[in-house]
Amino acid sequence: MATVTLRNIRKKYGEVEIIKGVDLDVADREFVVFVGPSGCGKSTLLRMIAGLESITDGDLLIDGARANDIGPADRGLAMVFQSYALYPHMTVADNMAFSLRLAGVSKEERMRKVTEAANVLHLGPLLERRPKELSGGQRQRVAIGRAIVRQPKVFLFDEPLSNLDAALRVQMRIELAKLHEKLAATMIYVTHDQIEAMTMADKIVVLQGGVVEQVGSPLELYHHPRNLFVAGFIGSPKMNLLPGRVIGNTENGITVELASGNPIAVPVKGETLRGGDEVTVGIRPEHIRLSDDGEIPGTVLVTERLGGLTFLHIQVAGDQTMVVQADGDEAASMHDNVRLSVNPRGCHMFGRDGLAIEHTSRHHLIDSPAAGRRSA
Numbered sequence: 001m002a003t004v005t006l007r008n009i010r011k012k013y014g015e016v017e018i019i020k021g022v023d024l025d026v027a028d029r030e031f032v033v034f035v036g037p038s039g040c041g042k043s044t045l046l047r048m049i050a051g052l053e054s055i056t057d058g059d060l061l062i063d064g065a066r067a068n069d070i071g072p073a074d075r076g077l078a079m080v081f082q083s084y085a086l087y088p089h090m091t092v093a094d095n096m097a098f099s100l101r102l103a104g105v106s107k108e109e110r111m112r113k114v115t116e117a118a119n120v121l122h123l124g125p126l127l128e129r130r131p132k133e134l135s136g137g138q139r140q141r142v143a144i145g146r147a148i149v150r151q152p153k154v155f156l157f158d159e160p161l162s163n164l165d166a167a168l169r170v171q172m173r174i175e176l177a178k179l180h181e182k183l184a185a186t187m188i189y190v191t192h193d194q195i196e197a198m199t200m201a202d203k204i205v206v207l208q209g210g211v212v213e214q215v216g217s218p219l220e221l222y223h224h225p226r227n228l229f230v231a232g233f234i235g236s237p238k239m240n241l242l243p244g245r246v247i248g249n250t251e252n253g254i255t256v257e258l259a260s261g262n263p264i265a266v267p268v269k270g271e272t273l274r275g276g277d278e279v280t281v282g283i284r285p286e287h288i289r290l291s292d293d294g295e296i297p298g299t300v301l302v303t304e305r306l307g308g309l310t311f312l313h314i315q316v317a318g319d320q321t322m323v324v325q326a327d328g329d330e331a332a333s334m335h336d337n338v339r340l341s342v343n344p345r346g347c348h349m350f351g352r353d354g355l356a357i358e359h360t361s362r363h364h365l366i367d368s369p370a371a372g373r374r375s376a
């Protein structure tokens with residue numbers, strides 16, 4: 001398989017720069033996911049790697065060799081589209097074999113490769129059907145099969161599951177993860193589905209406005225977002241982001257007064273912060289709980305009961321809403337007055353420039369033995 005390297009990659013349409021200097025290393029067999037809000041340039045970047053869009057500036061290396069000027073068919077990549085792009089008049093087998101036929105591969109060899117891919121994707125009994133006789137999930141598997149038979153160095157996926165219903169998406173997510181394992185292939189995958197990114201990626205690339213905001217493993221991004229954008233983007237429900245003002249700086253961290261009037265001590269290294277500085281405190285819903293002696297009073301606005309979990313949207317002073325993760329059988333309901341207790345070890349802090357302030361490592365939740373082992 002192959003590595004893919006992007007060096008200061010840029011894309012301009014006329015005078016408008018859409019991709020603004022992206023650097024990225026995709027390792028052999030890595031599953032890399034591009035995420036970001038609509039219009040951030042995920043698909044454009046993928047299409048530039050595929051050779052479907054020209055590269056305005058910078059270098060694209062595939063297996064270490066510059067590929068900017070190599071045509072899409074000769075890059076050794078295969079792309080799977082959201083729309084499946086199957087030929088309606090051809091059978092599943094012919095759809096899968098099409099590129100091999102164009103490449104002059106013998107009939108026996110085509111049959112062998114199609115059968116092999118069909119086995120991997122459980123498409124064996126469907127080979128003689130036409131696309132209209134298939135479900136959405138089956139069509140998507142044919143589109144993936146068409147990529148597999150080419151034995152590409154790298155698979156590129158552009159939102160391949162977004163036309164499927166929720167249950168099928170879950171099933172296909174699992175199948176894609178298994179496929180990645182089985183093919184031991186390098187895969188680059190575009191999605192705006194958080195759960196797909198978190199569950200499938202070895203490495204997530206968060207893009208915004210044509211710029212990479214952060215690259216890291218799903219848990220690195222979840223526990224160590226480097227700025228407010230990533231903090232708000234990764235995680236569902238979102239991290240609570242609360243404005244506050246620094247009121248103290250001790251060796252245990254920084255004490256902040258939240259807009260609700262409550263002080264909270266956050267274990268971060270705030271050498272550069274001074275009393276009165278405006279900051280944002282980030283707290284994930286699982287790091288807040290309802291407790292009779294909690295320090296923050298509030299009123300329940302909405303309860304979202306998911307069965308195993310309940311999300312409570314709580315209005316606190318200062319016109320802020322906080323989302324709290326509670327047990328499935330949480331008794332609090334709409335209009336109840338409650339008190340919230342925050343776990344300071346789960347808190348993040350961001351300066352006025354939006355950048356995260358580093359945690360004092362001995363306190364932060366991610367510094368668990370497991371996390372230590374991974375980074376060792």
Ligand SMILES: Nc1ncnc2c1ncn2[C@@H]1O[C@H](COP(=O)(O)OP(=O)(O)OP(=O)(O)O)[C@@H](O)[C@H]1O
Binds near residue numbers: 013018036037040
């Ligand atoms: N051919 C084009 N000419 C001019 N602008 C374009 C062209 N193609 C894309 N763009 C612009 O480039 C930006 C990035 O588009 P792109 O499709 O890569 O975003 P995306 O992150 O994949 O979005 P989505 O999640 O909505 O698919 C958008 O602002 C889009 O309008």
